[in-house]
Amino acid sequence: MSILQVEHICKSFGNTEVLKDISFSLEQGQVLSIIGSSGSGKTTLLRCLNFLEQPDGGVIRVKGETLFDAKDPSTLKESAVRKKRLHFGLVFQSFNLFPQYTALGNVMLAKDLLAKEQPDYKARKNEIQTQIKEQAEALLEQMGLSDRMNNYPHQLSGGQCQRVAIARALALQPDILCFDEPTSALDPELTGEVLKVMKELADQKTTMVIVTHEMAFARDVANQVIFMDDGRILEQGTPEELFGNTREERTKQFLSRFMEG
Amino acid sequence: MQLFMEQLPIVIQSLNVGFLQTLKLFFVTLIGAIPLGLLISFGTMSKFKPLSWLMKLIVWVIRGTPLMIQLLIIYFFPGLVFGVPIWGGGENGRFLAASVSFILNYACYFSEIYRGGIQSVPIGQDEAGLVLGMTRSQIFFKVKLLQMIKRIVPPMSNEIITLVKDTSLARIVALQELIWAGQAFMKGSHGISGAIWPMFFTAFYYLVWNGIVTVLLGRLEKKLDYFQ
Numbered sequence: 001m002s003i004l005q006v007e008h009i010c011k012s013f014g015n016t017e018v019l020k021d022i023s024f025s026l027e028q029g030q031v032l033s034i035i036g037s038s039g040s041g042k043t044t045l046l047r048c049l050n051f052l053e054q055p056d057g058g059v060i061r062v063k064g065e066t067l068f069d070a071k072d073p074s075t076l077k078e079s080a081v082r083k084k085r086l087h088f089g090l091v092f093q094s095f096n097l098f099p100q101y102t103a104l105g106n107v108m109l110a111k112d113l114l115a116k117e118q119p120d121y122k123a124r125k126n127e128i129q130t131q132i133k134e135q136a137e138a139l140l141e142q143m144g145l146s147d148r149m150n151n152y153p154h155q156l157s158g159g160q161c162q163r164v165a166i167a168r169a170l171a172l173q174p175d176i177l178c179f180d181e182p183t184s185a186l187d188p189e190l191t192g193e194v195l196k197v198m199k200e201l202a203d204q205k206t207t208m209v210i211v212t213h214e215m216a217f218a219r220d221v222a223n224q225v226i227f228m229d230d231g232r233i234l235e236q237g238t239p240e241e242l243f244g245n246t247r248e249e250r251t252k253q254f255l256s257r258f259m260e261g
Numbered sequence: 262m263q264l265f266m267e268q269l270p271i272v273i274q275s276l277n278v279g280f281l282q283t284l285k286l287f288f289v290t291l292i293g294a295i296p297l298g299l300l301i302s303f304g305t306m307s308k309f310k311p312l313s314w315l316m317k318l319i320v321w322v323i324r325g326t327p328l329m330i331q332l333l334i335i336y337f338f339p340g341l342v343f344g345v346p347i348w349g350g351g352e353n354g355r356f357l358a359a360s361v362s363f364i365l366n367y368a369c370y371f372s373e374i375y376r377g378g379i380q381s382v383p384i385g386q387d388e389a390g391l392v393l394g395m396t397r398s399q400i401f402f403k404v405k406l407l408q409m410i411k412r413i414v415p416p417m418s419n420e421i422i423t424l425v426k427d428t429s430l431a432r433i434v435a436l437q438e439l440i441w442a443g444q445a446f447m448k449g450s451h452g453i454s455g456a457i458w459p460m461f462f463t464a465f466y467y468l469v470w471n472g473i474v475t476v477l478l479g480r481l482e483k484k485l486d487y488f489q
Contacts, residue, residue, distance in 0.1 A: 050392050086394045096389035100407045100488040109403065110393035154489035172393060 001064055003028040003207055004049075004176055009058035011044055018044045019055070020231040026176070026224065029205035033218035033239075036228035037254060042211040045228070046178050049209065050090045051081045062087045062175055089169030093181040095161040097153040103164045104149040107136035107171050114172070139167040143197055159190030163197055170201075177201070179210040215258040219243045227251045265458075271451050272459045279442025280466050286359060286428045286438065291421070293364035298371025305376060316372075323369040329430050332362045336434045352437055359431040363424075370420055378413035379405065411485040418478040425471050439463045 002025035011019040018041045026032050034042045047053040049060065051068070054076065060068040067084045069075050097106050111132050115121055121128060140149050143163040153161055162182055169177055179198070183191040195217050202208065202221045212218055218225055218239065225242040227235040235248045246252045304316035323331065336358040340346030348354035382405045390400035429440040443460035446453050453459075 052388055052391065082391075082394055082396065085392055088392065090388075090392040092385060092389065094385055096383075096385035098386065098389070098404050100411075110390075110395055113395060113399050113403065152488050168393070 002026060003063055004209075005059070005061040006049070007059040007061075009045070009048060009055045009060070011041075011048060011053060011055045018231050019048070022058070022231075022233055024226060024233065024236060026207065026209065028207055030223040031202045031206075031208045031210065031221055032224045032226065033222035034209065034211045034226045034228060035213070035215065035218055035254075036226075036234075040228040041231040042228050043180055046090065046180050046209065046211055049176075049178060050088045051085050052090075086172055087175045089172060089174035089177040091162070091165050091169050091177070091179045091182050093184050095153070095158070095165045095185075097161055097164055097168070099153050102150050102152055103140060103145060103156065103160075103167075104133070104136055106153070106164055107139055107168045108132050110168070111135070111171050136167070136171060139170055140164070142200075143167045144193070157190060158186045159193045162186065162190075162194045166194075166197060166201075170206075176207045176209060179208065179212065181211055181213060183212070183214060213258075215243075215255065227254065229254070268453055268456065271453065272446060272456075272462065275445070275451055276439060276442050276459065276463060276466065279437060279439040279463075280470075282356070282436065283428045283438040283466075284470075286356070286363060286431060286436070287425060289360045290363040290367055290424060290428075293360065294367035294371055297364060297368035299375055301368055301372035302375040302379065305372060306379070320369045320372060323366055324373075328362065328366050328427060329433050331366055332359060332430060332434055335362045335365075355431075355434050355436045359434060359436050363428070363431075367420065367424060371417070374413050374416045374420065375409070377416070378409035381412055382408045407485075411488070414478065414482045414485065418475070418482075421474060421478065422471050425474060426467055429467075439466055 004026040006025065007023045009019055009022040010017070022041075022045060024032070034045065036042050044053060048055045055068065055070060057070045058068075059066060059070070066072070066075060067087065074080070098109065101109060112129075115128050115132060118128075137146075137149060140146065143166060145160060145163055145167070148156060148160055148164075151160075153164070156164065162185075166177075166182075182198070183194050186194060191214070195214065198208070198210070198217075199221055210218070210222070220239075222239050225237065225239050226233050227242060227248070229250050235242060235246070235251045242251070243255065246255060301316055301320065304312055305320065307313045307316070336348060336355070339348070346354075348358040386404055386408070387400055390404050395403070428438060431438050432440045432444070435441065440460065440463055442450075443463040446456040446459040448454060
């Protein structure tokens with residue numbers, strides 16, 4: 001069974017239809033890249049998966065559990081949404097690190113707050129704290145930031161910030177890690193270091209949904225690619241199919257612009 | 262000169278008593294207005310429109326009229342119009358009425374500063390917190406509050422320095438604060454009358470106190486410099 005099933009998602013802002021009947025599924029350990037021009041609805045789709053936007057219609061299932069069904073009001077409650085979000089992690093284009101916390105603090109904060117809700121937190125406080133800290137340190141090390149753990153975000157480069165943001169998202173062990181144009185705010189050199197850790201995550205079979213303009217990365221790392229245009233999925237398939245054997249004229253036109261450069 | 266040296270200790274002692282009352286009003290106003298301002302700012306930002314309108318109306322009226330009028334109305338209105346002098350007589354009653362006026366007035370100014378501070382924290386901070394499974398209140402207290410405080414320290418410093426001097430308005434309801442104590446020597450107090458210099462002398466108290474306040478707030482600002 002697919003880890004993620006998205007069926008018939010629709011979303012409008014006012015009279016503008018941003019997502020029109022989006023359906024796809026994703027297998028555990030696979031990487032899905034979503035490509036398409038700006039304004040095609042890629043980011044809105046990711047935001048719907050993370051419950052930052054509520055779709056007007058459709059169903060979202062993770063591991064067979066229905067997290068969202070526009071027809072079932074019990075799945076729409078704000079209180080229920082919070083726990084559901086934990087199935088997903090989201091890495092933003094603009095990092096959105098918490099400026100008053102160090103790199104380590106950023107990675108630990110949410111986990112720490114969740115741990116406080118456990119009934120036995122008080123009794124095992126030190127043990128839990130140590131555990132959270134060790135896990136955060138290991139994640140930052142994995143991101144190549146062992147020597148940056150105690151730096152504040154403004155002391156880090158954009159690429160380092162984004163890697164902290166990835167560690168922060170991983171700390172909650174989401175089923176699916178989403179990226180919203182994670183390298184769009186970075187120069188080519190810094191882009192490379194972020195893509196490198198994302199490639200490593202893919203190699204470790206982290207399930208990921210990546211909205212990106214890095215076509216070469218999408219082609220090399222993704223197992224599945226979706227091309228979106230005007231709120232629809234125009235074409236989807238393996239990277240070989242989409243990049244090597246493009247069916248739609250619109251997709252060819254879009255890709256040609258990237259491949260030239 | 263000799264007379265001045267004789268009068269000086271008497272005047273200073275009397276001004277100190279007045280200054281103590283000034284300080285009391287200053288601190289009571291801060292302690293009351295800082296949290297009340299936060300409640301009002303949440304009110305004006307509420308999605309429940311009637312509440313938001315009501316709060317905006319209150320802020321408009323309070324900020325749109327002189328504090329001196331508010332003092333007079335709050336102090337005299339209950340007794341003169343309803344025949345219920347709720348503040349009681351004497352210095353305690355005057356202090357209570359002045360405190361209520363100042364807290365209400367300053368809370369409205371603070372609320373607008375808070376609103377600006379809260380709204381200037383990027384929405385991405387909320388979203389980052391939400392996708393990490395944090396509750397709205399966790400996001401406010403653990404993520405946004407400190408960023409907001411950092412942003413509002415300079416405008417709050419401005420208001421707090423103004424408050425130091427505004428306390429003198431309480432003179433209008435005869436609260437025995439610093440100006441009142443200085444002015445008393447014109448009419449006659451502690452055996453001195455017709456002396457105007459004690460009132461001018463009060464300016465040093467405000468100036469020194471504001472110097473201290475400025476240094477303390479400057480330190481707070483510096484303390485929050487560790488992040489951007």
